[in-house]
Amino acid sequence: AYSEKVMDHFQHPRNVGEIENASGVGTVGNAKCGDIMRIFLDIDDETHIIKDCKFKTFGCGAAVATSSMATEMVMGKTIEEAMEVTNKAVMEALDGLPPVKVHCSLLAEEAIHAALWDYAQKH
């Protein structure tokens, strides 16, 4: 039922962890299943480029796979470019997700936006 890319990112998630003294941190919860997701960004204050991005979640395989892919996709981008990495783009990069799992994939997008917002508020 899951694409090879989803299974790859689920079983070998990229960028799991925390960033100490991160420039921005975003924490979101999923009302539907009660899971939480936290994303840490390290942003260059001059260029606004995302130098590092890590995530932690208690969520399911779909949440892990989309976060893993989303963190790879925003890395090296500017804040403005990262804001345009949509949930839809992440799901496409993973060759799709079953409809029942789409709500899990929203966690990553929401957490990245929350972390960018957190950075913006501090600057």
Next chain:
Amino acid sequence: AYSEKVMDHFQHPRNVGEIENASGVGTVGNAKCGDIMRIFLDIDDETHIIKDCKFKTFGCGAAVATSSMATEMVMGKTIEEAMEVTNKAVMEALDGLPPVKVHCSLLAEEAIHAALWDYAQKH
């Protein structure tokens, strides 16, 4: 929000994997979140003792932690004893779970029962 034992079993899950030619296999789905769980049992045909038990899931951290604990709890038990390892007992062994995550913990109990049933049907 999560107990130390839950976090330990989530971050270092025991008995993850598959058993080739397992005596019994149980696969269950969680209607509430769409996650799935599969449990493999290796049962001694003479003594009815569970010699090995492994699980695979796409479920969340609570599903991983309860399955990890549940597989440890049924290992070495007879079929009859294993049938009595309830979801409640597993949650107690983990020092509890938040109410919103109780449905996740049911996956392990249901999958073990399904695997025992699978074994019984073959014998």
